[in-house]
Amino acid sequence: MQGLEDLYREIILDHYKNPRNSGTLESPPALKNEGYNPLCGDEVTIYVNWDGDKIADIKMAGQGCSISRSSASLMTISVKGKSLEEARGVIKTFKSLLSLADDHETVEIQTNEDLRALGELAALQGVVKFPVRIKCATLAWNTFSQILDEIDATI
Amino acid sequence: MQGLEDLYREIILDHYKNPRNSGTLESPPALKNEGYNPLCGDEVTIYVNWDGDKIADIKMAGQGCSISRSSASLMTISVKGKSLEEARGVIKTFKSLLSLADDHETVEIQTNEDLRALGELAALQGVVKFPVRIKCATLAWNTFSQILDEIDATI
Amino acid sequence: MGTLPEMPNLNELSFDPKVIKKDFPIFSQNRDKPLVFLDSGASSQRPTSVLDAMDDYYRTTHANVHRGVYALAEEATNRYEAARLKIGNFIGAPNPSKEIVFSKNSTESLNLIANSLGHGYLHAGDKVVLTKMEHHANHVPWIMLASYLGIKLEFIDHDEQGRLILDNLDQTLDGAKVVSLTLASNVLGTITPFSQIAQVAHSYGAIVVGDASQYVPHMPLNVKELGADLVAFTGHKMLGPTGVGVLWGNLKTLESMPPFLGGGDMIADVRLESYTPNELPYKFEAGTPPIAEVIGLGAAVDYLNNLGMQNIANHDRAIMKIALEKINDRFGDTIKIYGPKDYKERSGCISFSFENVHPHDISQILDLHGVCVRAGHHCAKPLMRELGVAATARASFHIYNDEDDVDALVEALAEAQRYFS
Amino acid sequence: MGTLPEMPNLNELSFDPKVIKKDFPIFSQNRDKPLVFLDSGASSQRPTSVLDAMDDYYRTTHANVHRGVYALAEEATNRYEAARLKIGNFIGAPNPSKEIVFSKNSTESLNLIANSLGHGYLHAGDKVVLTKMEHHANHVPWIMLASYLGIKLEFIDHDEQGRLILDNLDQTLDGAKVVSLTLASNVLGTITPFSQIAQVAHSYGAIVVGDASQYVPHMPLNVKELGADLVAFTGHKMLGPTGVGVLWGNLKTLESMPPFLGGGDMIADVRLESYTPNELPYKFEAGTPPIAEVIGLGAAVDYLNNLGMQNIANHDRAIMKIALEKINDRFGDTIKIYGPKDYKERSGCISFSFENVHPHDISQILDLHGVCVRAGHHCAKPLMRELGVAATARASFHIYNDEDDVDALVEALAEAQRYFS
């Protein structure tokens, strides 16, 4: 089916069917935040164990479509073990990938080289062509981002 | 000006410039009722002295256009001295003239003979062609009609 | 609310959806794939006659209504008020010139009701009864009122097929001051036993409100027989334009209700610190109304009348039967269909889900086949929660849909299932 | 709100009203007499481009917005949201995607404000300040709130020329929690010193509301410079369709306000007995919005931008000057003109009366000459009472009006005067 491969890359289907870091963490101590997509009813809950320096563990739970779940799964992989600053960098990169970053925050992604550096995350780039699904792709990220703000406030 | 004579018969202009029974009656004892035309702001107040048998006196006051004032003036003439039943008859005839009566109440007005019998009231028939002005023509009549209801309730 | 005959198939209908499609310009657009529009439950398409009525109004007679003495304004007012009578007659209103109030959509009509009843009629502790399958439009206004006034909400339950459970109706309705429910569910397709509930509600002195948004587009409605005191519906689901909704009420109820929005046209008089409301229906129509939209809705009603609402209801039944059969035949246990199993108990739409494909993904893949269905919570989140899902896919139908559309849906669904298996 | 140059005559304008007329189909209709439309203050006419934008939308891309995954729904949503940005940019909104809320008209926008501020922000005894020249739309909602909540209304006075008196502004605004006033009077034509009042109001911590219904159609508006927290205006007076209004608010104020109408789209979540509001602007847009109408309003804004709002303001001044001069020249003391004597202090309309001819009769006779003017209280009864009249006649102008229209008005007025003398 023409057009479909742009959206549903193999990586996405794989992470949809076998989401990584799926589950919950005991909260507290884990930080926890829920996100809704009011347009479709999708829900995601993100759990983070912050050890004072880095994201020691992260889990995701909830209901969602292939884009929303695979994006959440890919996110957990890309931020696990990262420092606050590094995690924010990943978010920025992800938003740039979907052309969502504010101008001054955009990370240039121009070459295939750049995309390779992103690793599996790059699979989500096809979502750009399907604007309605962008909200699906960003749900987990926005929910996670609020947890980072919370950590920030306690440091 | 074509069309204008239908609306502004000489009788109407005469009653507009020199309204009959213009003024107020002391109330009480006179019955008094105010009417508004919410669309244009016209106001009329009708005063009635009821002597137990008939309308002994009637006065009109307020602000209004040529149609509204002349209609009020013509009304006062046609109902002064009339009994309750007779006054209601005049209202019915007037409404039939403007094609406003409920079906079962319509008084047939078909011949010139009929129109002559109505006297000066017939001058208002031209208003039918100007539906927006019908509210002007009926304002005083509806206001008066409510006074009749009041009289009715006390008999 | 006459009885509706069983319809064996689409061939016996009094009109042909393929011919009907020609009246709707959106189906004549050049596209990669023909448009299979199965989202009329969200918003229907419009025939050319509706677009022409609005266009002609703007091109020849537009002026503000109810205020002008000049001929143009008078003609605009005449067209506006003629549409009111037409729409009133369409639902059998005894006094169409006074009982039909125009709003911007069903949502405003229902908010008008809740807000107005909240000023004088309802007080803290009063009971308002809804169902658990209401659209947010007939649910959130009452939640808001509960938080402002302290009224209590109670709910009529439904069974696993989405049929309202009437066993302890008396207990639920006893003491209710308002009972407000849908005539047809926009998710489950359930046609509710509205009149039966209304009768019991009235025996307890409640005001009965009907959300007819999904009913009026598909079935003949006669408010004299319905048993509701107030009814809301919306233009854009019944072949009319966006931006116009309707509130019908019986004279007694409407007269007892205070105004909702304040402004021009709804007043008889205004002083610096007080006002006197206008008479019905203007009391509830503040400001410049959706003039062109009301005229467009009048044309939509002409179009529906021309086909005949009973014939339209027959088509609704027929396509519901065919669609249920074909979907069940093809997908068997791998699909979950929500709502009544018997097509005779439903109208307008079919909600469903596959075990392994999320509704979003279904809708996306269907779109690539030119098939438009809705995926989401359908503005009925409490119902979704009860069904245990975040979203369903929903195919909904109108007079321009035929068996080919159903086949296209089934084929595309099979493709989606394959893709994600 | 830049300063506007004096305009000596219509010949120096950057556009020719006679050419403009060709864009507005209503002026090309066959009629006995050419249409001299001088009632744009009640509702303007629309250019073909606005009608085409709506028609094209219905014919090619209609589907409900914000809910569909399929391409048609996405395109509908894109057009709807693009119009939001366009309209936001038109008034200089810093965050157009969040600060522009669509309603059905100014009246709903103003009711939204009063109702929402009435839930939490305003309490019994609080002071709300208006002027005595407000349209009922910015007056009745506050009267209703006064009767429900016990807030107190106070009024800024005006002089005999209809200019607001600012002498004791501090006293009037001290302690005010809301100050709500028009930017331009729909009766007197007065341009109010809005920004000056807003500044004082803000120094007392009030929320400042602007009714820009009569201002936006004629003059460039920049909400960043205006000093209002909330602004309402309406589509049908600015070349747009009926059925759509706008509320602009700064983020802080909008975020602090609870929702008005409850229903679909305005929620983030709903449970049986509670709900969570959606983010801005959707929190205030319940139900299916006036989609085609918003898109039409977007096209109207394109048309206005194309001419340039500063050029339109110049035309407004020029025609106001010519009309005042010609009417005064011809009728001298026999006519009473309301509002400021200096054309530079006014916009859009001229209200007047003759001693011996009632406005209804003026309007009727003018109509027979093809000249459309309004006669009535113009939804400003408190002002009428103060002026000591039940009604005035009002000629109001827009970009398609030229000197010939003024001449036709003057001739027809002379005829009316003759007829009733």
Ligand SMILES: Cc1ncc(COP(=O)(O)O)c(C=O)c1O
């Ligand atoms: C100053 C003013 N405010 C508010 C309104 C109300 O506008 P609408 O009827 O479109 O709600 C009008 C127009 O009638 C007006 O002139």
Ligand SMILES: Cc1ncc(COP(=O)(O)O)c(C=O)c1O
């Ligand atoms: C049952 C029901 N009620 C109310 C509504 C609200 O209609 P609108 O969005 O036109 O206000 C809808 C449609 O969305 C509906 O299906």
